[in-house]
Amino acid sequence: MQKLEMIYEGKAKKVYRTDNPDYFWVEYKDDATAFNGQKKGTIDNKGIINNKVSAVFFQLLESKGISTHFVELVSDREMIVKALQIIKVEVVVRNIVAGSLAKRIGLPEGTILPRTVLEYYYKDDALGDPLINASHIAALELATPEQMEFIKETALKVNEIMREYLAPVNIDLIDYKLEFGTHKGQVLLGDEISPDTCRFWDKTTGEKLDKDRFRRDLGNVEGAYREVLRRLTGE
Numbered sequence: 001m002q003k004l005e006m007i008y009e010g011k012a013k014k015v016y017r018t019d020n021p022d023y024f025w026v027e028y029k030d031d032a033t034a035f036n037g038q039k040k041g042t043i044d045n046k047g048i049i050n051n052k053v054s055a056v057f058f059q060l061l062e063s064k065g066i067s068t069h070f071v072e073l074v075s076d077r078e079m080i081v082k083a084l085q086i087i088k089v090e091v092v093v094r095n096i097v098a099g100s101l102a103k104r105i106g107l108p109e110g111t112i113l114p115r116t117v118l119e120y121y122y123k124d125d126a127l128g129d130p131l132i133n134a135s136h137i138a139a140l141e142l143a144t145p146e147q148m149e150f151i152k153e154t155a156l157k158v159n160e161i162m163r164e165y166l167a168p169v170n171i172d173l174i175d176y177k178l179e180f181g182t183h184k185g186q187v188l189l190g191d192e193i194s195p196d197t198c199r200f201w202d203k204t205t206g207e208k209l210d211k212d213r214f215r216r217d218l219g220n221v222e223g224a225y226r227e228v229l230r231r232l233t234g235e
């Protein structure tokens with residue numbers, strides 16, 4: 001497959017067209033942003049780590065029957081994915097209170113949620129990705145009710161699969177964000193699954209192994225990302 005011109009540059013990735021219209025070529029960048037782009041920086045080797053970590057999770061999920069956009073890794077920081085028409089809904093799944101939820105509902109970070117919480121955000125940078133609900137999604141026609149039912153079920157299955165996979169490497173999955181898109185009429189899991197988009201805490205020490213180290217200036221950001229990759233692959 002040939003990498004052709006760039007068609008989109010996001011905060012963490014560049015997307016290129018390929019000679020096959022069914023596939024995109026994705027390059028993961030070291031650039032890091034937080035707070036809707038207000039904080040900017042770089043995390044050395046982040047692109048390489050997130051590319052590899054995402055590939056591990058996508059392959060894991062595929063092996064458990066979840067359809068994703070992942071096709072194959074093509075270099076340290078590049079993967080081929082199926083071309084998606086992105087659904088403009090970010091799906092957040094939460095097991096333990098952290099981040100914006102702690103502020104919104106006034107429970108301290110680290111509170112275990114007796115039931116998994118599912119949230120939707122309207123993927124719109126200019127609006128700052130506001131929290132929305134299923135009726136907003138229907139009214140804005142961002143996805144059909146059938147697609148949202150499938151997305152909800154998939155997001156919760158992903159939760160079970162990832163928690164079970166992460167437990168033996170001593171990581172608690174606190175929360176994470178998923179994005180979906182359509183490919184030839186089918187809804188697929190897209191984007192990335194990495195320390196940029198998930199909160200990972202060491203089960204024993206509670207040490208944060210994710211982007212909160214960057215957001216909150218906790219130091220050793222690259223080391224934490226590397227530690228996640230090491231626990232997943234031994235690399």
Ligand code: UDP
Binds near residue numbers: 099175176196
């Ligand atoms: N998240 C993300 N992209 C976003 C917003 C959130 O990947 O634009 C992830 C974030 O890393 C965390 C989860 O979604 O794992 C929940 O994030 P939260 O709503 O607590 O917002 P934050 O504290 O990250 O601003």
